[in-house]
Amino acid sequence: MKEALRLALRDLRGSKAGLRLLAVCLFLGVAALAGIGSLSTAILTGLSEQGQVILGGDLQAEAAQRSATDEERAAFARFGTLSETTQMRAMAATADGSQSLLIELKGIDANYPLYGRLRLAKGALAARPSGTDVAIAPALAEKLDLKVGSQIRVGDAQFRIMGIIAEEPDRVGEGFTLGPVVMADKAGVDATGLIQPGSLYTSKYRVKMRDGADPAKATASLSKQFAGAGWDYRDRSNGAPGTRRFIERLGQFLALIGLASLAVAGIGVGNGVASWLDGKRESIATLKVLGASSQTIFIAYLAQIILISTAAIMAGLVIGGLVPWVVTWLAGNLLPITPHLDVYPAPLALGALYGLLIALLFSLAPLARARAVTAASLFRDQVETVPRPSWPIVAGMVTIAGLIAALAIITARDPMFAASFIGSVLGLLALLAGLGWLIRRIAAALPRPRAPLARLALAGLHRPGAQTGRLVVALGLGLTLFATLATIQTSLNSAIENTIPKRAPSFFALDIPKDEEARFRSSVSTIAPSAEVVTVPTLRGPVVALNDRRVADMKDVPEEAWFLRGDRGLTFARTIPEGSRITEGQWWPANYAGPPLVSIDERAAKATGLKLGDRLTISVLGVEIEAKIASFREINWDTLGFNFVLVFSPGTLEAAPYTLAATIGTATKSEAAISRAVSNGFPSVSMIRVKDVVTQVGDLMRQLGSAIAVAASVAVLAGIAVLMGAVAAARRSRSYDAVLLKLLGATRFQVLTTQAIEYAILATILSLVALAIGSAAGWYVVTRIFELEWAPDLAIVIGTVAAGGVGTLVLALIGALPVLSARPSAALRAL
Numbered sequence: 001m002k003e004a005l006r007l008a009l010r011d012l013r014g015s016k017a018g019l020r021l022l023a024v025c026l027f028l029g030v031a032a033l034a035g036i037g038s039l040s041t042a043i044l045t046g047l048s049e050q051g052q053v054i055l056g057g058d059l060q061a062e063a064a065q066r067s068a069t070d071e072e073r074a075a076f077a078r079f080g081t082l083s084e085t086t087q088m089r090a091m092a093a094t095a096d097g098s099q100s101l102l103i104e105l106k107g108i109d110a111n112y113p114l115y116g117r118l119r120l121a122k123g124a125l126a127a128r129p130s131g132t133d134v135a136i137a138p139a140l141a142e143k144l145d146l147k148v149g150s151q152i153r154v155g156d157a158q159f160r161i162m163g164i165i166a167e168e169p170d171r172v173g174e175g176f177t178l179g180p181v182v183m184a185d186k187a188g189v190d191a192t193g194l195i196q197p198g199s200l201y202t203s204k205y206r207v208k209m210r211d212g213a214d215p216a217k218a219t220a221s222l223s224k225q226f227a228g229a230g231w232d233y234r235d236r237s238n239g240a241p242g243t244r245r246f247i248e249r250l251g252q253f254l255a256l257i258g259l260a261s262l263a264v265a266g267i268g269v270g271n272g273v274a275s276w277l278d279g280k281r282e283s284i285a286t287l288k289v290l291g292a293s294s295q296t297i298f299i300a301y302l303a304q305i306i307l308i309s310t311a312a313i314m315a316g317l318v319i320g321g322l323v324p325w326v327v328t329w330l331a332g333n334l335l336p337i338t339p340h341l342d343v344y345p346a347p348l349a350l351g352a353l354y355g356l357l358i359a360l361l362f363s364l365a366p367l368a369r370a371r372a373v374t375a376a377s378l379f380r381d382q383v384e385t386v387p388r389p390s391w392p393i394v395a396g397m398v399t400i401a402g403l404i405a406a407l408a409i410i411t412a413r414d415p416m417f418a419a420s421f422i423g424s425v426l427g428l429l430a431l432l433a434g435l436g437w438l439i440r441r442i443a444a445a446l447p448r449p450r451a452p453l454a455r456l457a458l459a460g461l462h463r464p465g466a467q468t469g470r471l472v473v474a475l476g477l478g479l480t481l482f483a484t485l486a487t488i489q490t491s492l493n494s495a496i497e498n499t500i501p502k503r504a505p506s507f508f509a510l511d512i513p514k515d516e517e518a519r520f521r522s523s524v525s526t527i528a529p530s531a532e533v534v535t536v537p538t539l540r541g542p543v544v545a546l547n548d549r550r551v552a553d554m555k556d557v558p559e560e561a562w563f564l565r566g567d568r569g570l571t572f573a574r575t576i577p578e579g580s581r582i583t584e585g586q587w588w589p590a591n592y593a594g595p596p597l598v599s600i601d602e603r604a605a606k607a608t609g610l611k612l613g614d615r616l617t618i619s620v621l622g623v624e625i626e627a628k629i630a631s632f633r634e635i636n637w638d639t640l641g642f643n644f645v646l647v648f649s650p651g652t653l654e655a656a657p658y659t660l661a662a663t664i665g666t667a668t669k670s671e672a673a674i675s676r677a678v679s680n681g682f683p684s685v686s687m688i689r690v691k692d693v694v695t696q697v698g699d700l701m702r703q704l705g706s707a708i709a710v711a712a713s714v715a716v717l718a719g720i721a722v723l724m725g726a727v728a729a730a731r732r733s734r735s736y737d738a739v740l741l742k743l744l745g746a747t748r749f750q751v752l753t754t755q756a757i758e759y760a761i762l763a764t765i766l767s768l769v770a771l772a773i774g775s776a777a778g779w780y781v782v783t784r785i786f787e788l789e790w791a792p793d794l795a796i797v798i799g800t801v802a803a804g805g806v807g808t809l810v811l812a813l814i815g816a817l818p819v820l821s822a823r824p825s826a827a828l829r830a831l
Helices: 002-011 017-049 051-055 070-077 138-143 186-192 215-225 241-278 281-289 294-334 345-371 391-411 415-445 452-460 468-497 514-527 602-608 668-681 690-743 748-785 794-820 824-829
Strands: 059-064 080-094 100-108 133-136 151-154 157-167 181-185 201-209 232-235 507-512 532-546 567-572 580-585 597-601 615-620 623-635 646-648 659-665 686-689
Touching: 017 051, 017 241, 017 294, 017 345, 051 232, 059 215, 059 532, 070 080, 070 201, 070 215, 080 186, 080 668, 080 686, 100 138, 100 186, 100 668, 100 686, 133 138, 133 151, 138 157, 151 181, 157 181, 157 186, 181 186, 201 215, 215 232, 241 281, 241 345, 241 415, 241 468, 281 294, 294 345, 345 391, 391 415, 415 468, 415 748, 452 748, 468 748, 468 794, 507 514, 507 668, 514 532, 514 659, 514 668, 532 623, 567 615, 580 597, 597 602, 602 623, 668 686, 690 748, 748 794
Parallel strands: 100 181, 133 157, 567 646, 597 623
Antiparallel strands: 059 201, 059 232, 080 100, 080 151, 080 201, 133 181, 151 157, 507 659, 507 686, 532 567, 532 615, 532 659, 580 623, 597 646, 615 623
């Protein structure tokens, strides 16, 4: 062992060309994994540490369309200091009524905020809003050209802008909003007259608990005391659950991309080590002549690989650990929360472990071949048959591969998804390896072309020592990555462009008083007689029980059962809503007057295991209503009409206060006039412009696409390194071919042309294969993970793959240029 290590250290002073490729590949893969893991952990740590500020308290109780009773307020207050906020959508109009915009009206009390601080920009007239003074978000000031001192109207009240909000401490915890915030005190909200029976608003009660108090115990106590009252509880450990779920899922997906990048880099590691050890054959044979054992050879070169791998992994960890700082510096304003900048050992250790396992996995086979080099190869180097790895080596490789897969699955948030992802990557590698074998067999069976260069190129695909298998894997991986990225990116772009269907409404109108429907329709038709107005009754309430199982008692709600989280939009209808199709069960008759029935989205039912005839209980204004499931529906969400997960039978919800919601379809030129007319004539109605919503969704999707592209770029770089490694691994045998051809009269151009034909054949075949595999992979990601329509731009996808094929061909030829300068004397002496 000691002699082997001494030999390893001495040998490292010589050529390390192949090990440089190993170092580059490991560096890229480990940096990607460590960086993604560190950034995700930094954001989630920031969410946890700022939980009180994000939530606005240690404990929050939330209810829709009602305020707390005196008994409930007293119960909340016994745990500590209480703060009440009210939120609802509304319209803010300029003083002259010429412009209006959808806003989020937020009413605060004197105790707000319990944590953090409300900060207004320089020039504010007071420290906080009160009475007829309000503070507004910068976005509202920009869009309506407002400033401190300007007047705006919200509902029935006229307000003066006393300040521009610079910091709203609980902004992240409020979740997704459709408009900028207008902040008023309770008296200001009451003055608007917007809170009426049936109005869609949310009341939130935050508690700053006394020292040592446990929010979990307080939640359990309140849930028991007010069971069935429709309260949704949250504590400081999960201040922004939606943001946390998004970051966790995106982090897992990007981490798997990083792992795939490392797997791709592993092929480069194998090629680099093989090329390096191939150049050491004479040295190994000489050591065998001098008495070195196969075990000594194996340990010596394994030690060198581990030393170089450790250095590359450490460099990758340094870069990966710095990613949170770099991302915060470059794009901190785009992140949902300020990351907690620190060094996180867990993702770094995981990246290092992956890197080391990958290095060992892809180095064992080349090491086994190096161990088998005999002393006689000094005299018959090019005709000696290289034995296949022994069973212990194969068993070791299988064990390491199993450890990598198990580690990825165990540490994943969704083990099944991680397992399928890893299985797909392994399947792709196996498919490409099999394709390489098939190409060699077919090339050997084909008739020989008459053209000498074409004949030599075809022979190069199957001759002894041909690197066709490695080249197929390298080219196939790179081109498949290009195709997959192109299909995902173009599908995302298509989803952004086509989010608004041809017959999509121009506006959503909310909070229309039910006794004002006729006047509302008349107001719209006066401006745009051809406008299409569709109204539906709407109110809100949470699902509190499935059969006899309370939702509050469910410890782990499935990701797909999102309709169980918080309040849901509810409606009732006599006929099947447009855009829905019954898939199981039956719709009730139009004149139905029996016990409560409900129709539910089939995917929501599947996620929770519900069946026809099961019971579902909702809470409306604190009153629980139980209904039997009569049917499942398939909902076409792309219509952008009013689609409800839960639709109840007539007679179920009419007794509760409710308002109407409407979709308005009209020509673009009429939109501004309709918005002004509704804003001026119906102060309680909120007008949501569909294009504004789509713009926000499009921005989110673009950011998602950018994150995927950045993470996958590491895989592309690793694929390029793999290709160069495959070319380098073939350089030794090609040098002999080039020397012999030049001795027979071939020019350098002819030798290079021969290799160009060979690589062009492979690139053409693999481009077609990559197009098929990449399209399938892109389809899965777009339709199953992002749940979007698969609509790639085939022209761009084909062009990307073609450009990738040409690019890899050029890179392969550049890597093969050193073959042309091989010295005949040196090559012939080794024959």
